[in-house]
Amino acid sequence: MASIARTSLLREAATASRMASVRPVFQQQPLFQNTARIAAFHASSRRNLLPPPQQVVVGGVNDAAPVPAPNPSHGSYHWTFERLVAAGIVPLTVAPFAAGSLNPTTDAILCALLLVHSHLGFQVLVTDYIPEKRFPKARKGFSWGLNAVTALVGLGLYEFETNDVGVTELVSKLWHA
Numbered sequence: 001m002a003s004i005a006r007t008s009l010l011r012e013a014a015t016a017s018r019m020a021s022v023r024p025v026f027q028q029q030p031l032f033q034n035t036a037r038i039a040a041f042h043a044s045s046r047r048n049l050l051p052p053p054q055q056v057v058v059g060g061v062n063d064a065a066p067v068p069a070p071n072p073s074h075g076s077y078h079w080t081f082e083r084l085v086a087a088g089i090v091p092l093t094v095a096p097f098a099a100g101s102l103n104p105t106t107d108a109i110l111c112a113l114l115l116v117h118s119h120l121g122f123q124v125l126v127t128d129y130i131p132e133k134r135f136p137k138a139r140k141g142f143s144w145g146l147n148a149v150t151a152l153v154g155l156g157l158y159e160f161e162t163n164d165v166g167v168t169e170l171v172s173k174l175w176h177a
Contacts, residue, residue, distance in 0.1 A: 053134055085117050096168040107166045111157045119150045 068074075092110040096102050126146060130139045160166065165173070 056134075058133075082117075082120050085113055085120065089113050089117060097172065102166065102168050102172070104161065104166060107168050108161055111161060111167055115150065115154050115157060118153075119146065122146050122150075 089110070092106060092113060096106055096110075123143075123146060126139065126142045130142055132139045157167070160170075164170075
C-alpha cells in the first residue's frame, strides 16, 4: 500500500512540475500542495460509517439527573449474579477433564451457564452502546434480537447435547485430534 501512495505522490509532483513550466508565474501553485491530505500509510479515507444521530438537548443545565426506579434484577444483585455465573463456569470447564468422566448433567449445566453468561454480556453491550433515550426503537429491536438469538442457540445446544456427543466430548475430541 505504501508504494502505491508514494508513486501517486511522485506522479502528482511530476505533473505539477510539468504544469509549472506551462503556467505563468503568478498562477503557479506550490509543488506539494496536497501533501497534507495524502497519508502514505493510510488505506482508508476519513468518513464515518454511520452518520451521527441528531443532537437534542432535553432539559436545562441545572436539572437533576433522572434516578431509575429500583429494580431487584438490576444493580448490585445483577452484578453479583453475573460474577457468580462467571465464577461457576471455571470449575465446570475443568471438572469433566480433571475427573476423567464426561457426565451429561455436568455438560448441560456448563452449556446453560455459558449461554446465560453470553446473553448477559451481550445484554450489557446493548445497554451501554444503544441508549434508550436516543434510539428507543433500535434498542428494543436489538434486545428482542438478542433474546431470539439466545433462544436459538439454547435450542441448538440442547439438540447437540441430546442427539450428539455434547460439548465436553467435542472439546476432548478436538483436543486429541
